[in-house]
Amino acid sequence: MSSGSSTRRILGPFNRVEGDLEVHIEVEQGVIVKAWVNSPLFRGFEQILHGKDPADALVYTPRICGICSVSQSVAAAQALAASMDITPCPNGELATNLILAAENLADHLTHFYLFFMPDFARENYSNKSWFNEIQNRFKAQTGKAAREVLPARASFLHLTGILAGKWPHSLAIQPGGTTRPIESQEKVRLLTTISAFRVFLQEVLFDGELEQVSALTTEKELKEWQEQHPNSDFARFLNIADDLALSELGGASDNFLSYGAYQNEGEHLFKGGVWQQQAQALNPDEITEDISHSWMNVQVEPKHPYFGITIPGDMDDTGYSWCKSPRLNKQVMEVGAISRQMIDGHKLIRDLVSRSGANVRNRVIARLLELALVVPEMEKWARQLQPKEAFCLPAKMPDEAQGAGMVEAARGSLGHWLRIKNGRILNYQIIAPTTWNFSPRDSDDKSGALELALQNTYVGEDKNASVIIQHIIRSFDPCMVCTVH
Amino acid sequence: MNETFNILWLQSGGCGGCSMSVLNAEQPDFYSMLQLNNINLLWHPSLSEASADEFLALIKSIEDGNTRLDGLCIEGSLMRGPNGTGHFHMLAGSGRPMIDVVESLSKKAKYTIAVGSCAAFGGITMSGPNPGDACGLQYEGKQAGALLDENWSSPGELPVINIAGCPTHPNWVTETIAQLAMGDLAVEDLDSFNRPRSYTDHLVHHGCPRNEYYEFKASAEQPSDQGCMMENMGCLGTQARADCNTRLWNGEGSCLRGGYACINCTAAEFEEPGHSFTQTPKIAGIPVGLPTDMPKAWFVALSSLAKAATPKRLRVNATSDHIRVSPGQKKDKES
Numbered sequence: 001m002s003s004g005s006s007t008r009r010i011l012g013p014f015n016r017v018e019g020d021l022e023v024h025i026e027v028e029q030g031v032i033v034k035a036w037v038n039s040p041l042f043r044g045f046e047q048i049l050h051g052k053d054p055a056d057a058l059v060y061t062p063r064i065c066g067i068c069s070v071s072q073s074v075a076a077a078q079a080l081a082a083s084m085d086i087t088p089c090p091n092g093e094l095a096t097n098l099i100l101a102a103e104n105l106a107d108h109l110t111h112f113y114l115f116f117m118p119d120f121a122r123e124n125y126s127n128k129s130w131f132n133e134i135q136n137r138f139k140a141q142t143g144k145a146a147r148e149v150l151p152a153r154a155s156f157l158h159l160t161g162i163l164a165g166k167w168p169h170s171l172a173i174q175p176g177g178t179t180r181p182i183e184s185q186e187k188v189r190l191l192t193t194i195s196a197f198r199v200f201l202q203e204v205l206f207d208g209e210l211e212q213v214s215a216l217t218t219e220k221e222l223k224e225w226q227e228q229h230p231n232s233d234f235a236r237f238l239n240i241a242d243d244l245a246l247s248e249l250g251g252a253s254d255n256f257l258s259y260g261a262y263q264n265e266g267e268h269l270f271k272g273g274v275w276q277q278q279a280q281a282l283n284p285d286e287i288t289e290d291i292s293h294s295w296m297n298v299q300v301e302p303k304h305p306y307f308g309i310t311i312p313g314d315m316d317d318t319g320y321s322w323c324k325s326p327r328l329n330k331q332v333m334e335v336g337a338i339s340r341q342m343i344d345g346h347k348l349i350r351d352l353v354s355r356s357g358a359n360v361r362n363r364v365i366a367r368l369l370e371l372a373l374v375v376p377e378m379e380k381w382a383r384q385l386q387p388k389e390a391f392c393l394p395a396k397m398p399d400e401a402q403g404a405g406m407v408e409a410a411r412g413s414l415g416h417w418l419r420i421k422n423g424r425i426l427n428y429q430i431i432a433p434t435t436w437n438f439s440p441r442d443s444d445d446k447s448g449a450l451e452l453a454l455q456n457t458y459v460g461e462d463k464n465a466s467v468i469i470q471h472i473i474r475s476f477d478p479c480m481v482c483t484v485h
Numbered sequence: 486m487n488e489t490f491n492i493l494w495l496q497s498g499g500c501g502g503c504s505m506s507v508l509n510a511e512q513p514d515f516y517s518m519l520q521l522n523n524i525n526l527l528w529h530p531s532l533s534e535a536s537a538d539e540f541l542a543l544i545k546s547i548e549d550g551n552t553r554l555d556g557l558c559i560e561g562s563l564m565r566g567p568n569g570t571g572h573f574h575m576l577a578g579s580g581r582p583m584i585d586v587v588e589s590l591s592k593k594a595k596y597t598i599a600v601g602s603c604a605a606f607g608g609i610t611m612s613g614p615n616p617g618d619a620c621g622l623q624y625e626g627k628q629a630g631a632l633l634d635e636n637w638s639s640p641g642e643l644p645v646i647n648i649a650g651c652p653t654h655p656n657w658v659t660e661t662i663a664q665l666a667m668g669d670l671a672v673e674d675l676d677s678f679n680r681p682r683s684y685t686d687h688l689v690h691h692g693c694p695r696n697e698y699y700e701f702k703a704s705a706e707q708p709s710d711q712g713c714m715m716e717n718m719g720c721l722g723t724q725a726r727a728d729c730n731t732r733l734w735n736g737e738g739s740c741l742r743g744g745y746a747c748i749n750c751t752a753a754e755f756e757e758p759g760h761s762f763t764q765t766p767k768i769a770g771i772p773v774g775l776p777t778d779m780p781k782a783w784f785v786a787l788s789s790l791a792k793a794a795t796p797k798r799l800r801v802n803a804t805s806d807h808i809r810v811s812p813g814q815k816k817d818k819e820s
Contacts, residue, residue: 010578011537011578012537012577012578012579013530013536013537013540013576013577013578013579014536014537014577015528015529015530015531015532015533015535015536015540016530016531016532016533016536018501018531019496019501020496020530020574020576020577021577022575022577022578038577040574040575040576040577041497041498041564041573041574042564042573042574042616042617043498043562043564043573043610043616043617043619044610044613044614044616044617047613047614047616048609048612048613048614048616049613050613051613052613053761055761055762055763055764056761056762056763058763059748059762059763060609060612063500063502063609063651064500065500065501065502066499066500066501066502066503066504066505066506066652067501067502067505069500069502069505110508114531114532115531118534119534121534122534139534140532140533140534141516141526141532141533141534142516146514146516147514147516147517150508150510150514150515150516151511151514153508153509154508154509154510154511154514154735155511155736157509157735157736158735158736158737160735160738161733161734161735161736161737161738162736162737162738163743164738164743165734165738165739165740165741165742165743165744165745166734166735166738166739166740166743167505167506167509167734167735168500168502168505168506168652169502169651169652169750170740170743170745171740171743171745171746171748171762171763172743172744172745174708176708177708177709178709178744179708179709179743179744179745180709180742180743180744181709181744181806181807183807312567312573312616315572322573387807388807390709390806391709391806392707392708392709392806394707466536466537466538470536481499481500481501
């Protein structure tokens with residue numbers, strides 16, 4: 001894997017990502033020429049689920065991940081509902097969307113304030129004009145912003161205390177709806193909780209109305225907004241992004257995938273699909289997983305997840321990660337907020353990507369934009385709840401069935417594929433967002449999205465090198481515990 | 486100011502959910518809580534600045550005795566597989582299996598703390614065929630002796646402190662660490678599975694808002710019903726040791742308040758109940774697994790009496806998704 005003039009480095013562990021990550025890079029004249037991304041933890045949920053009562057997937061799968069727990073729940077509930085050929089009642093669908101949105105938005109907030117921004121408060125940037133302000137505000141563990149963000153995040157997650165018992169790891173989301181009917185006074189509490197979060201975002205993150213942020217359509221308008229709202233954390237980030245040229249960092253395939261987010265009466269709030277130079281329809285039959293560069297065994301050729309096998313093999317030289325390589329029609333896809341907004345056609349994201357592609361800056365903007373876009377929808381969903389009507393439909397699992405649950409977690413497309421025989425789980429395969437983004441190479445030797453994003457990055461020999469790599473890695477908001485599971 | 490109480494937090498074969506849960510701490514928030522109790526978080530995988538080499542240097546400094554470690558917090562199961570190598574979790578960038586790192590640090594730390602049921606007993610990661618050969622720090626399921634042996638105790642002369650739960654309540658974690666920092670946690674404060682008695686001397690049943698339904702055996706039959714979930718829905722709240730319904734989660738929540746069964750997640754081997762989690766197993770119509778400290782015959786006799794005496798209000802409401810009959814209506818009229 002190395003040549004004469006190049007140096008090979010092993011980097012890790014990377015913290016402020018969820019779970020454990022190792023990256024190998026080959027550097028020639030200060031530029032990364034090749035990268036290998038390794039997910040070094042294997043637990044084996046697919047084997048754990050084999051032979052279980054299908055309903056128990058609602059207990060096990062959320063525990064794949066403590067930060068995407070509800071997304072896993074929703075994917076499992078949808079796979080079960082598809083197997084039973086039912087759809088949840090309207091209240092159940094609205095409550096599910098509210099719980100899922102609470103998790104996704106809390107994750108976007110946590111990523112920005114606790115995982116991503118602290119890198120700009122490192123001593124590496126002490127010569128920058130913005131350094132003192134940023135260090136004061138975003139320094140890991142001691143920065144002032146976290147003292148505002150943690151209480152706001154915890155209060156916002158009271159929504160899950162009302163609708164889902166707790167977060168993470170709730171059993172409230174069921175194939176037929178949710179287990180927690182609410183009364184009209186609780187609807188008031190939900191709305192108050194959402195409004196308080198709106199106020200926090202408007203005062204601290206944006207220094208402006210959410211609707212103003214959502215209405216931005218071009219890079220030029222974004223620039224004007226940035227200049228008009230200098231005291232917002234959003235503008236602080238945009239200023240750094242300009243100074244460090246973060247829009248030139250971390251470009252990948254620019255192939256985007258989204259399964260569609262927040263289903264309500266047969267429609268998605270953000271529609272699903274594929275973007276490869278233009279918007280296309282998604283054919284889920286074209287999804288396969290390949291194990292050519294994984295430490296996996298048994299499966300020979302790439303398989304659709306209904307028929308996939310996840311059995312660990314030897315850690316031999318052909319593989320370098322526990323992660324498999326999901327591909328759509330043999331293509332590497334990027335998933336996440338930027339993919340959702342590209343495919344749904346948000347004008348600002350389409351404009352930014354048409355100019356500079358998916359990159360460190362644009363990925364972060366897409367996430368913050370979703371905070372502005374989704375909170376007003378949550379207010380609508382909460383108002384639509386009908387307290388005296390059903391929240392959960394009864395449902396019965398047939399002895400033989402199959403179904404898929406395809407949802408959007410904060411960090412991108414999450415799929416569960418379930419086959420049931422004799423009333424038990426015959427096969428349960430999961431492809432998580434970061435499985436897409438951080439996959440190893442496939443049998444055509446095509447690198448995964450992060451591997452592509454790292455290639456051609458100038459890291460030089462200076463101490464900033466690893467910080468640049470960290471900006472790129474964290475721009476995907478990786479969740480490594482989901483990746484391999 | 487006294488010396489700080491230095492803690493290091495590492496994650497292995499788990500989901501990171503206990504870390505996410507601890508960030509739900511309120512009044513004060515997690516960072517303020519640490520600061521106010523003079524606790525210094527040397528490193529946490531989600532929260533610290535140091536990455537890669539800086540972090541590996543910190544580990545070495547602790548191992549070499551140059552940095553004092555008071556509390557080693559481990560979250561997630563310990564991955565012994567495949568074939569005892571620990572290769573299912575290599576600490577990135579180090580070439581070392583995580584189990585070696587944990588074992589080495591546990592010799593240095595004054596106290597070792599298992600955060601969550603995975604680190605305590607093996608937990609969810611041990612389910613099914615236990616593909617990763619996972620275990621807890623000092624327990625493999627209910628069996629004492631795992632990565633660390635049965636009689637192991639830390640330099641501070643305590644066994645591994647098992648803050649079990651899936652996930653843990655933020656305050657179980659913060660208050661236990663603060664007690665350790667104050668020197669206020671003794672062996673007597675731990676139960677037979679070395680869990681802090683501060684929360685395991687209680688039952689999840691305590692403070693359950695469905696207690697009246699329980700008393701009259703007015704039972705829920707399907708998700709979103711209001712009745713007691715013990716008879717049909719798999720609820721183990723009467724046996725589960727935790728204070729979930731008096732301490733509450735995310736403001737005003739708990740599993741039972743959320744309308745679903747307690748799955749006894751603070752217990753060793755909760756992950757393999759031997760039946761579907763959300764269906765109560767029964768023999769001749771009587772639920773298996775009655776309240777632990779109540780004679781079975783008494784329970785059965787009381788239950789049949791209670792069932793015979795169930796007011797219409799509870800009988801109707803138990804199988805409804807909202808209250809149909811209010812208290813105090815003279816003839817128990819349906820609304």
